Amino acid sequence: MRGRVKFKDSSFREASWVLNNSKMKAVLFHKHGGPEVLEYTDFPTPEPKPGEALIRLHASALNRMDVMVRNGWPGLKLELPHINGADGAGEIVGFGKSTGEIEDSGFEIGDHVVVNANLGCGKCEFCLASKDNLCRNWHLLGETIRGTYTEYVALPVRQLYKLPGYFDYHQAAGAALVYQTAWHSLVKRGNLQKGESVLIVGAGGGVNTASVQIAKLMGAQVVVVGSDAKKLAMAQSIGADILIDRSKEEEWSKAVYLATNKRGVDVVVDNVGTTFMLSLRSLRKGGRLLTVGNSGAPKFEIDNRYIFAKHLSIIGSTMSTLADFKEVMDLIVAGKLKPIMDTTYSLQEAAAAQERLWKNENFGKITLDIG
Numbered sequence: 001m002r003g004r005v006k007f008k009d010s011s012f013r014e015a016s017w018v019l020n021n022s023k024m025k026a027v028l029f030h031k032h033g034g035p036e037v038l039e040y041t042d043f044p045t046p047e048p049k050p051g052e053a054l055i056r057l058h059a060s061a062l063n064r065m066d067v068m069v070r071n072g073w074p075g076l077k078l079e080l081p082h083i084n085g086a087d088g089a090g091e092i093v094g095f096g097k098s099t100g101e102i103e104d105s106g107f108e109i110g111d112h113v114v115v116n117a118n119l120g121c122g123k124c125e126f127c128l129a130s131k132d133n134l135c136r137n138w139h140l141l142g143e144t145i146r147g148t149y150t151e152y153v154a155l156p157v158r159q160l161y162k163l164p165g166y167f168d169y170h171q172a173a174g175a176a177l178v179y180q181t182a183w184h185s186l187v188k189r190g191n192l193q194k195g196e197s198v199l200i201v202g203a204g205g206g207v208n209t210a211s212v213q214i215a216k217l218m219g220a221q222v223v224v225v226g227s228d229a230k231k232l233a234m235a236q237s238i239g240a241d242i243l244i245d246r247s248k249e250e251e252w253s254k255a256v257y258l259a260t261n262k263r264g265v266d267v268v269v270d271n272v273g274t275t276f277m278l279s280l281r282s283l284r285k286g287g288r289l290l291t292v293g294n295s296g297a298p299k300f301e302i303d304n305r306y307i308f309a310k311h312l313s314i315i316g317s318t319m320s321t322l323a324d325f326k327e328v329m330d331l332i333v334a335g336k337l338k339p340i341m342d343t344t345y346s347l348q349e350a351a352a353a354q355e356r357l358w359k360n361e362n363f364g365k366i367t368l369d370i371g
């Protein structure tokens with residue numbers, strides 16, 4: 001195994017001789033396709049640019065996006081080889097040239113950090129207004145640029161959250177993308193209030209389990225609809241109040257209607273897409289449908305009459321802002337939100353890990369151990 005790179009101080013110049021011509025282990029692909037395109041191999045270690053930190057990752061977490069990017073879609077143009085992975089946690093081992101941002105951040109070599117995959121440019125009107133998720137030159141780590149299935153990443157220091165030394169790297173990596181996504185959608189975009197009811201469509205996914213916990217933390221009542229009795233029971237174990245098994249009730253919006261005294265729920269979290277009609281039916285008048293993805297399919301029909309006649313809002317978002325990320329990571333580190341962990345594979349086993357995720361065999365996050 002490669003030894004950990006040690007630096008005497010925060011001067012990257014002094015350390016650069018270590019990294020020049022240095023190679024790291026990574027899982028990458030040269031062409032889109034099934035799990036067989038993933039290769040565990042050597043790749044040049046990135047050098048941190050001015051204002052960036054170099055992080056030796058110890059854990060990476062999987063997201064369904066990884067498999068979608070690996071499969072590719074029409075119009076997707078990536079610099080190949082590409083490296084999957086939006087989530088990662090590890091320790092800072094070096095810095096690029098000083099820009100002031102490094103000093104202001106207070107980060108030091110040896111700090112444990114988790115990375116924020118939502119990459120704003122830091123310069124445009126939206127970034128300057130702290131709405132970096134609306135950045136005009138936005139990137140998502142592992143999607144539009146190379147990601148975290150690797151030993152090292154270099155990122156601007158503003159993308160890092162400092163972890164307490166005792167905090168588990170896998171839990172931190174498993175939390176980062178899904179909790180910031182669910183937090184921004186439910187709390188910031190959805191304006192979820194104490195005492196409201198929330199329906200979550202799907203019992204097992206990372207964003208869904210994060211949504212159950214966040215809704216409970218906010219004092220909401222949580223209804224979960226799912227098709228797998230075991231996953232529904234697990235959703236209950238993390239706080240879901242009402243469970244609906246859609247394998248028994250295909251028209252589950254009726255069950256939601258009955259479970260809410262024929263009122264309907266205030267908010268639906270629907271990241272499936274193809275279930276939108278049932279979700280719209282499940283909402284009370286004036287309700288909000290929140291969406292951050294489409295695990296079912298991106299295109300489907302909806303009946304416009306439900307939207308205007310019931311005064312409904314459909315609210316989309318993706319990822320969050322730097323401020324939201326810090327806010328939700330503070331709650332995770334404080335133990336108020338607890339990432340649900342599924343299985344850990346070694347970095348070499350990334351293909352098997354992706355298969356497990358894609359087949360929905362997991363409940364909670366799958367992570368890669370990078371040593």
Ligand SMILES: [Zn+2]
Binds near residue numbers: 121132137138
């Ligand atoms: Zn920007």
